[in-house]
Amino acid sequence: MTLLSPKIDRIIENNPTFRTYVFKHHLSAKPGQFIMLWLPEVDEIPISIGWQEEDEFHLGIAKVGDFTEALFKNVKVGDRLGIRGPFGKPFDLKDSKKIMLIGGGSGTPPMLSLAQKAKKKGIETTVVLGARTKELLLYENKFKELDCDLHVATNDGSKGHKGYCTDIVEEKLKTHEIDCIYTCGPELMMYKIAEIAKENNIECQVSLERFMKCGFGICGQCCIDGTGLRVCKDGPVFDSKIALQHQEFGKYRRTASGIKENL
């Protein structure tokens, strides 16, 4: 897998803590896949692939740590970033007719990529977005452009339902028939959704995140307890029934050295 180092074509500031970096390059990634993003002399981290067009792809990035702080502070349009990938197992739309996508905060970009593919296939797509407050909701216009049935929840009630997106999911499932649920967001939210899917006997796929090194399944850094599966290669997308067999899902993860830390 050769390293690409494309120039940043433009940077969209979605909100003060979230930006979308646009690259003019045909990546041909499948929804749910990720790349390893290298900022020279800083670090390299896994980032989910968001919106894609024939000649461009978007990476939606939240400011959450040293890497992303350095990225936000020092990197401008025209600069080059290193990219390895795409890697990982993508979401599987199977032969679903009606699906529900749930994006929690900065987990929204792969949901957007999946919505693009689903709508192209004519799948009826309900989207539920959740964030702490309305400023942090992501890509609402893009989902509307795609003609998805969009619902939002904010913790402070500044837009849409006041509370969690899982409230909307539970409500919707009472009246709507859904073939499969897809979700990416905070792990505790995805754990809750996996349980809701199980109770309702609905297929569900979740996208996990762990500390990674190689990105292609050889180093073992992102192996999950219980199943021993690799998040970078066997995932990041897992069927929720498999995810619920991961004894650490919704509970803990490991640091760079392998020590467990609670979520």
Added chain:
Amino acid sequence: MNLNVDFCGIKFPNPTVLASGYLGVTGASMVNCVKNGCGGVTAKSLFMEERLGHPNPTVLTYPGGIINAIGLCGEGIKKAGHEFKIYAKKCPNNPLIGSVAGKNIKELIEVAEIMDTYPVDIIELNFSCPNVDDEMGRPIACDINTTFKATKAIRAVTKKPISVKLSPNVPNIGMIAKQAEEAGADAITAINTVGPGMLIDIYTRKPILANKVGGIGGMGIKPIAVRCVYDIYKNVSIPIIATGGISNGKDAIEMMMAGGTLLGIGSAIAYHDMKAFEMITNKIHEFMEEEGFDDIADLVGLAHHS
């Protein structure tokens, strides 16, 4: 037909062993490797203390190989015990090799003493990782006398079989292996990565690995590994875990003919994913059938016969 391997009195159901530094990070991960067909596993090298390793990028592929500077991250020998127990409980028939590392001989001895109390069948001595700033300035396995001294010191603290992992980056690997044997080693693991090497991205104009340099593995180093195993086999009478760029069944057979009794499998996972283990064992089986071998032991060292 027999594909079982007797190695230092330990029974392996087939000759493939997960090589150190690949996937052997947690008990669950090693169990998953056995589910996918490997005969035994080598856990990742452990030091006394927790180590974060180098920052990313740490592992890259390029046409012909893999370069890495992971920097031996790990939770430290004392905290890692439960991972060995998880594995040993679930895979009692697939031997576990514990890999010991240290900044100096004193630390190596201390780590080996603790490793000895864990449910490992063989202790591998990592004398050759290039990604550690060694106090002596270079890996132990690059010096013939230090290899002897370190092996002898660890021999005194464990009765379990010990296998000394050697570096190819020396002019005399056969002689170094001989010293390890004389110091009491029960086996040799060869080879560790070649190099170090470096990759530079011409557009960002920077070395890609955060550590700038890293060890080279993967298919490109196989001829070096074959030659090293051949030299070692010629010089010692203890068995060899042959590793280095085995990427398919033919490579594995070649490595056995050079002198390998067990086969360390790592980069093949990058090329064929987890089915690599089964694929290699199946190819060996097929080859033995075609060529009329009944016992896998008969392949070992065949290239030395006149």
